[in-house]
Amino acid sequence: MADDTLTGLTREQAAAILMDASPGARVVGVERMDGGIETGAYEVLCADPLRNSVVKVYAKDEGWKLLKEIGVYRLLRENAITQVPKLLGGAGPNGVLGLPYLVMSKLPGTTVAAISGTMPDAELADVYRQMGSLLASVHAIGQDAYGYLTTDIIDPQPSSEANMKATLNRVSQSYLDTTGDRELYEAAHSYLGARSDLFALCRRPVLLHNDFHEGNVIVAQTPEGPVVSGLIDVENAMAGDPVADLAKTHSYSIRGNRVKLDALFEGYGEAPVEWERRFRLFELVQSFELWDFFRSVGMRDKLGPLADELRAIIAAD
DSSP states (O other), rough: OOOOSOOOOOHHHHHHHHHHHHHTTOEEEEOOOOSSSSSSSEEEEEGGGGEEEEEEEEOOOOHHHHHHHHHHHHHHHHHOOOOOOOOEEEOOSSTTTSSSEEEOOSSEEEEEHHHGGSHHHHHHHHHHHHHHHHHHHHSSOOOSSSSESSEEEEEESSHHHHHHHHHHHHHHHHHHHHHHOOHHHHHOOOHHHTGGGGGGGGSOOEOOOOOOSSEEEEEEEEETEEEEEOOOOOOOOEEEEEHHHHHHHHHIIIITTTHHHHHHHHHTSOOOTTTTHHHHHHHHHHHHHHHHHHHHHHHHGGGGHHHHHHHHHHTTT
């Protein structure tokens, strides 16, 4: 395959992949799964549905993401977190597809995002309590420094403050270079600098999923009610302040919904000290990161509204 991206996984390719990853499985179809702007995730449908698998495909130069996800999933299992896919196999760019890919078991259920809008409050709260408990288990895994993870921590920083300042410097500079909007650039740096004491509330760096939202949490319906059956998509994992994870969950999935928020904190075990101010601090940096991501993938229609959200975060405190 000459191209660096894959536009579709064929049944023949899927059968060749599962020949090693799941011997004896008979492939009957392939479906593109939701999500994944930069990468492709495909459900491989088998004659025995219990053998259905997921193949996640990376760009040719993203073999490090394959290794990272393998490492993070293994770390989670080593720490007794079992609500993650089983790893069935994978290959680098010299494999069947000519691109790196990872083969995983298909977790039972569907994403919380697909059903949360129709769930009664009692069930929604139950799901969010389970999500909070799961995230607390992830945050129980300590790390040696703060920073983005690949197979190691990239540019490790000694504190949450140092890490967030380094991140803001990088992504806000991209914003300034692209827009010339020095007013928002300087307002963001002033905002973070005036509240740097909030970073000191973090006691130690921990493993962060760094994308813990309804689209990456799987829930299965059972006679006893909804059960969180899986956590997926760990390619953004990092080492940092646990409040950064909670803030992103709030920003992406909760957005002021008290049923969700109260249940998340209940399952997590506590509401972090100064959580509202800390959430806004991390949401500021995360929104600049998201702005830079949208810019990099050409989603220009999202840039203006996101800049408005940044101004609103600054104005709210």
